[in-house]
Amino acid sequence: MIEFTSLESAFSSGGNRLCFVDPNDELRCIKIARPERAPEKKRAEKSFPGNLRPLSYFDENISDLSVYRRIDKLVGSKAYELMPKCYGNVETNFGPGLAFEMIKDTDGQISMTLKQYVWLYGLTDPLAATLNTFLALWQSLGMPSRNLLLHNIVVQQDSNKAEPTIMRLVVIDGLGWPDIMPLAYYFRPLARYKARRKAARLHHAVEQLINKQATGGEWGLRGWMDDEQRKK
Secondary structure, eight states: OOOSSSSGGGGGOSSSEEEETTTTEEEEEEEEEOOOOOOHHHHTTOTTGGGOOOOGGOOOHHHHHHHHHHHHTTTOOOOOOOSSEEHHHHEEETTTEEEEEBBBTTTTTBOEEHHHHHHHSOOOOHHHHHHHHHHHHHHHHHHHHOOOOOGEEEEEEEETSSSEEEEEEEOOOOOOOOOOOOOOGGGGGHHHHHHHHHHHHHHHHHHHHHHHHTTTOOOOSHHHHHHHHHHH
C-alpha cells in the first residue's frame, strides 16, 4: 500500500486524475482518479443505456494500461523515446493507481509542459528542431493518440548547463486511437497517416498559443506548474 499525505500533495491535476510523486521512488509518478471523477460517479452521470457499461469502461487507468500494452506490442521499444514507461497497477490510500516513469530535467525538477515552455519562451530554434525530430519519429512509428495537446507533452531539458538545452519531448497523456473501431492498430499505413495528421495539428496548436500570448489572451486551465510543484 502506497500512502500519500493528502489529495493536495498531488503535483498536477488533469480532467479526471491526480498525479502524485511516488513516495518510495521519486523517479515514478502515480495517477489516481480524482474523487469526484471516480469510475462509479462517471457511470452514474450517464443516462440509459450508457450507464449499463462496466465500470472498467470509465476507468482511465485501465484503458491507459491496455493502450500501453498494445503500443509495446505493436510499436516496440522505440515508442519509449516518445512516451514514459508504464510500471503497472499499484494500491494507494486514495484508491487504485497506475505508476509511470517521472519525466524530469537533469537538475531534478519535473519537466514543464510544452504549453508552459511555449508560453514562456515561444518557438525557439532548439524547440523547433526538437519538435521536428519528435514529429518525424511520431509519424514513422504511427504512434496511436488522440489529438496531441500542448499540456499533455513535456519538454525534458538538460538544465546543468549555463544555457539549458532540450533533450526530448514526451507525451504523458492522450495515447491510444479513440475510434470506435480502431483499424489503425491493425494497418500500419493507416496508423502512419493518422499520426501525420495529428502532427500537423500540433504545429497549428503551437502557432495558436503564440498568437494568444502575444495578444494578451488568457492561459487557460491546464499545464502550468510553478517552481514548487516542479521540485516535488
